[in-house]
Ligand SMILES: Cc1cc2nc3c(=O)[nH]c(=O)nc-3n(C[C@H](O)[C@H](O)[C@H](O)COP(=O)(O)OP(=O)(O)OC[C@H]3O[C@@H](n4cnc5c(N)ncnc54)[C@H](O)[C@@H]3O)c2cc1C
C-alpha cells in the first residue's frame with residue numbers, strides 16, 4: 496500500500512498579485528527596438544541568441560510588468576494563407592523597472608529557431624524568433640502583455656533564498672529577477688544553475704561571472720552537456736550540478752528559506768525532481784515535492800507524465816517550461 500510523505504511545509508512564500516493582459520492581442524501597442532545584440536559567450540555559438548531591448552514608453556506597457564512575466568510579440572507580415580501571424584510569448588529578461596529603471600525598456604532573450612524539417616528536410620525558420628532577431632534599432636514592433644502571475648519573486652524577496660535552474664533561453668526571467676534582488680542590495684542567497692550544449696552558448700556569462708565575484712551570496716554553476724572543460728571533466732545536465740556542487744547547494748536545499756525556480760526546455764523538470772529525490776532525505780524532499788513512498792523507491796523509472804499528479808511540486812517550487 497502506498498503512503499504519501501507528509502511534512503509540515505515551512506517557508507511557503509507569500510506571492511504578489513500582479514496585473515496581466517493590460518494590452519490584448521486585438522489592440523497591440525507599438526514599441527521600438529532600443530538595442531539588439533548577441534548574448535552568447537561566443538559569436539561561434541551553436542545557436543544565435545539575442546538580447547533585444549524594446550522601448551515601450553508612452554504605451555500601456557510602460558511600467559506595467561514584474562520580472563518573471565512574459566510579453567507577446569505579433570510578427571509583421573502574414574501566413575502563407577494570408578492571415579495575420581499569431582502571437583508568441585517571450586520571457587521578460589529585464590528587471591521590474593526595465594533596463595533604465597524608469598519602466599520604459601523591456602527586454603527579452605530570443606533564440607532563432609532554425610532547423611531542417613522533420614519530414615521534408617527543408618529549412619525551417621521560426622517565424623517570430625527570426626523576425627525578432629532580424630529587427631534593427633528603431634524598428635517598430637507590435638506587443639501585448641504582460642502575461643503570467645505565478646513565476647515571480649515573493650512579495651518580500653528578502654525572506655527567501657533562491658535556486659534558479661535554467662536551460663538555454665530559460666535564463667531570461669532569472670536575469671530580471673536577479674537584477675531586482677541586486678536593486679534591493681542582494682538580501683538573499685542565490686544559486687544560478689545554467690545548462691547549455693557548449694560553453695560558447697552560455698548566455699550573459701560575463702555578467703553572471705561578475706555578479707559571482709561581486710556578491711558573496713551569489714553563486715553561478717554551469718552545466719555543459721556536449722563537451723567537457725577543465726572545470727568540468729564530464730558532460731553534465733543542469734540537474735547534475737545539484738549533486739556535483741553539493742557543498743554549496745545542499746545546505747541551501749536544506750534551508751526553509753529556499754525556493755526553487757525552473758525555466759527552459761519542456762521536460763527538464765523531471766530530471767531536477769529525480770535528482771532532488773536521489774540526494775535529499777525524505778523530510779527535505781517533501782518541502783519541494785509530494786510523492787508516494789512507492790514511487791520514491793522507483794525514482795529511476797519516473798516519467799514526465801507522472802507530473803503533476805503523482806509527482807506534485809509544492810508551493811516552494813516554481814516551474815515555467817515550454
Ligand atoms: C511563456 C513563454 C515564454 C517564452 N519565452 C521565450 C524566451 O524568452 N526566449 C525564446 O527564445 N523563446 C521563448 N518562448 C518560446 C517562443 O514563444 C516561441 O515559441 C519560439 O521563439 C519559436 O517561435 P517561432 O515563431 O520562431 O517559431 P514557429 O514559427 O512558431 O515555429 C515553431 C514550430 O515549428 C515546429 N518545428 C520546429 N522545428 C521543426 C522541424 N525541425 N521540423 C518541423 N517542424 C518544426 C515546432 O513544432 C513548432 O510548432 C517562450 C514561450 C512561452 C510559452
Ligand SMILES: NC(=O)c1ccc[n+]([C@@H]2O[C@H](COP(=O)([O-])OP(=O)(O)OC[C@H]3O[C@@H](n4cnc5c(N)ncnc54)[C@H](OP(=O)(O)O)[C@@H]3O)[C@@H](O)[C@H]2O)c1
Nearest residue numbers: 586662663664665690691692720732759760763815816817
Ligand atoms: N518562460 C518560459 O517558459 C521560457 C523562457 C525562455 C525559454 N523557454 C524555452 O526554453 C527552451 C530553451 O531552449 P534553448 O534552445 O535555448 O536551449 P539550448 O541552448 O539547446 O540548451 C538546452 C540545454 O539543456 C539540455 N537538456 C536537454 N534536455 C534536458 C533535460 N531533460 N534536462 C536538463 N537539461 C536538458 C541540453 O542538452 P543536449 O541538447 O545536449 O541534450 C542543453 O544543454 C526553449 O524550448 C524555449 O521555448 C521557456
